[in-house]
Amino acid sequence: MPHLRSKEDLVTHDGQLVNIVGTYQAVDTHPHPYPRRGPDGKITMTYVIARLELEDRTLVMVGVRPEQELAELDGKKVVAIGRLEASPPLVPGMAQLLPMPTLRTVESVTLWSE
Numbered sequence: 001m002p003h004l005r006s007k008e009d010l011v012t013h014d015g016q017l018v019n020i021v022g023t024y025q026a027v028d029t030h031p032h033p034y035p036r037r038g039p040d041g042k043i044t045m046t047y048v049i050a051r052l053e054l055e056d057r058t059l060v061m062v063g064v065r066p067e068q069e070l071a072e073l074d075g076k077k078v079v080a081i082g083r084l085e086a087s088p089p090l091v092p093g094m095a096q097l098l099p100m101p102t103l104r105t106v107e108s109v110t111l112w113s114e
Helices: 007-011 067-073
Strands: 017-028 034-037 043-046 048-053 059-063 077-085 102-111
Touching (some): 048 067, 059 077, 067 102
């Protein structure tokens, strides 16, 4: 599985299981919460989600992640493994940010070591 590092890499791997290398960012989304399911199955709301910034400054949404991961990896270079949706569709009739490439079904996010 290749290591994707730019927008150009993302386009050619849409829908595939990928490794994406970038800088982890814990992003505050106030006032917009995201649902998080805890280990006990209880759903709570969170205001911090994760994204990756690639070498060419392309942003990739990782989404809701464990609080410990958000705290430990923020600002660090990581590799994330998951299924890539390079161009998520807009939801008709709804105000929204332009969609960014997104990792679905994230399998892991770990520190990058070359």
